[in-house]
Amino acid sequence: MxxxxxxxxxxxxxxxxxxxxxxxxxxxxxxxxxxxxxxxxxxxxxxxxxxxxxxxxxxxxxxxxxxxxxxxxxxxxxxxxxxxxxxxxxxxxxxxxxxxxxxxxxxxxxxxxxxxxxxxxxxxxxxxxxxxxIDESVPAAEATLFVPISNGVRWVTKDGAVGLGQRVLVLGPGQHGLGCVVAAHHAGAGAVVAVGTAQDEARLEVACALGADHGVVADTGAFVQSIQSATGIDDFDLVLDVTGDPSAVGYAFELAAPGGRVVLAGFKEQAVTGPPSDTIVRKELTVIGVRGRDPDSVSVALDLIGSRRFxxxxxxxxxxxxxxxxxxxxxxxxxxxxxxxxxxxxxxxxxx
Ligand SMILES: [Zn+2]
Ligand SMILES: [Zn+2]
Known part of the structure; x- marks a missing residue:
């Protein structure tokens, strides 16, 4: 051609x-x-x-x-x-x-x-x-990670407004979830928890290598309790739903702390029940949908990738x-x- x-x-x-x-x-x-x-x-x-x-x-x-x-x-x-x-x-x-x-x-x-x-x-x-x-020294496959890492940077630090020492929960340890783990760790979160299904064990191990304090295979029969008992943490200042699973949305609201933030990032491509209006009101939750990144987040991601610190x-x-x-x-x-x-x-x- x-x-x-x-x-x-x-x-x-x-x-x-x-x-x-x-x-x-x-x-x-x-x-x-x-x-x-x-x-x-x-x-x-x-x-x-x-x-x-x-x-x-x-x-x-x-x-x-x-x-x-x-x-x-x-x-x-x-x-x-x-x-x-x-x-x-x-x-x-x-x-x-x-x-x-x-x-x-x-x-x-x-x-x-x-x-x-x-x-x-x-x-x-x-x-x-x-x-x-982008620097010549970065291997090509890692260079393409600028998308999930920069999205994670924006969703966690700007949209999620994570603060030092805060508790961050990432539902879904795919490439974007892992980008969120990196961003939360880099931003100084006090606890970073990545959650997946039984299929996700290898991803959860990588999440821990990238800075998660816990990688949890959630029990689908007792989702919330299985995360709480595995981590000793009852609720989270920032919850990110980076799954394609419609049921994750309700759990995200349940696990958010009073005054917390819920960032919805995963397209479900199907109807989702809710939103749980009373939960949002009762806890004064801030709910944010996210789809992409800004140029600043790309610069941060390229620096992180080039630094070889992860x-x-x-x-x-x-x-x-x-x-x-x-x-x-x-x-x-x-x-x-x-x-x-x-x-x-x-x-x-x-x-x-
Ligand atoms: Zn994409
Ligand atoms: Zn325009």
Whole structure:
């Protein structure tokens, strides 16, 4: 396939690696986004800048050959949500609200120049891209963790407003839950508890290596009590629901302390009963829905990843080349290899 030369304000990325997100599986498995087909999925992208328009190089402060990560958002930078840094919500890039939105990994190939996803050797860089340089020393798979780590940083420290010594509960030890564990530990939480199901034992071990004080396999018959008895903690200043499980929402409210915060991050893609209005009122809970990150959180995440202070390599369990994208997606959908955590696609080939 011929890659057209980029315009003055655009560029081309030579993709080194792309992390696989649960939302990729939701689209691939047909739960959501069917109208986007055919498309190139993949939106946790790290690569090297190829051909660059002069305007793009100046605007992004980069040069051809630089190693960068690219956020999936292609926002307008002018609307009210953009001015707050909430690019995920900008109509220009929110494909849930706007059928003609542009977003890496969620834009049909019918939109020129077609190469809008990270499971590809080359990706087009639109003039309104969010490009961040990343150190050469960071292994490619770990570099793609900038998405879950930066989301965790924003959800825990900004949306969750965690304070020193506070008790933090993370429901769901997938890559985003682990990002929340890292952020809570880094922010000085007094106790960090990660909770999963019987399928999650390996993930919970990694959670503890990343700074969780407890990794708990919750008893589905006595969910709240099993967490309380395993940790000796009755309730939490901050509870994050990072699961796809509708039943987790009610437990999140139950386990929140009076005056606490509940951050809802996991899409359920189905009806959830509630909200438990009286519980929210009685405890004066603050409830926040979160979907993405701001550029500051990406900078913090890239610093954390580059610092090597956390064993992020433990999260990077599976790599596939472009021929293995189907399997990579099934692994993230937990159809295969249920112990997998972070899965990476390597268009240049594995081990490079
Ligand atoms: Zn994603
Ligand atoms: Zn905007």
């Amino acid at each position: 011929e890659v057209p030369p980029p315009g003055e304000a655009e560029g081309v990325l030579e993709v080194e690696a792309c992390g696989v997100c649960g939302s990729d599986w939701a689209v691939y498995g047909g739960k959501t986004g069917g109208r986007l087909f055919p498309l190139i999925l993949g939106h946790e992208v790290v690569g090297r800048l190829g051909t660059l328009g002069a305007g793009a190089a100046e605007e992004w402060g980069v040069a051809t050959g630089d190693r960068v990560v690219v956020q999936e958002f292609i926002p307008c930078f002018r609307c009210s949500v953009c001015r707050r840094g909430s690019y995920a919500l900008c109509a220009s890039t929110d494909f849930v609200r706007n059928p003609t939105a542009l977003r890496y990994g969620f834009t049909p190939v019918s939109v020129a120049p077609s190469i809008w996803g990270g499971y590809s050797e080359m990706m087009h860089l639109h003039a309104r891209s969010l490009v961040h340089r 064993p992020f390599e433990l999260m990077c369990t599976h790599e596939y080349d472009l021929n293995g994208v189907d399997e990579a997606l099934r692994v993230v959908g937990r159809q295969l290899e249920p112990q997998a955590i972070h899965v990476t696609v390597r268009p240049e080939g594995i081990g490079k």
